[in-house]
Amino acid sequence: xxxxxxxxxxxxxxxxxxxxxxxxxxxxxxxxxxxxxxxxxxxxxxxxxxxxxxxxxxxxxxxxxxxxxxxxxxxxxxxxxxxxxxxxxxxxxxxxxxxxxxxxxxxxxxxxxxxxxxxxxxxxxxxxxxxxxxxx
Ligand code: NI
Numbered sequence: 001x002x003x004x005x006x007x008x009x010x011x012x013x014x015x016x017x018x019x020x021x022x023x024x025x026x027x028x029x030x031x032x033x034x035x036x037x038x039x040x041x042x043x044x045x046x047x048x049x050x051x052x053x054x055x056x057x058x059x060x061x062x063x064x065x066x067x068x069x070x071x072x073x074x075x076x077x078x079x080x081x082x083x084x085x086x087x088x089x090x091x092x093x094x095x096x097x098x099x100x101x102x103x104x105x106x107x108x109x110x111x112x113x114x115x116x117x118x119x120x121x122x123x124x125x126x127x128x129x130x131x132x133x134x135x136x
């Protein structure tokens with residue numbers, strides 16, 4: 001990785017708040033925090049722009065409604081080419097927690113997530129994107 005230095009003009013108050021936050025987060029330097037922010041921004045743009053992304057979908061659903069488990073499984077089989085791994089956790093007596101790790105084009109991930117979250121009885125749905133490609 002080649003490092004490039006550049007000057008930035010920024011609102012003083014904004015920088016003060018930023019420095020407070022990165023101190024709380026235990027960032028070693030302002031540069032490291034900025035690197036992470038810029039990376040996150042690029043990943044988000046990729047997510048919206050149709051590039052390849054890696055991440056996970058989190059689901060919580062009612063364990064007692066057996067048709068939900070069947071539907072979640074069927075959809076995952078349909079998208080087996082972009083699902084890397086799945087972890088099923090029996091969260092408590094009533095709830096299942098499922099983590100579906102994916103890698104693929106954002107339009108396919110979008111479709112997968114849409115199908116999962118539209119299943120009747122899904123209590124919670126969250127998508128987290130960890131990276132675009134290996135180079136980030
Ligand atoms: Ni379960």
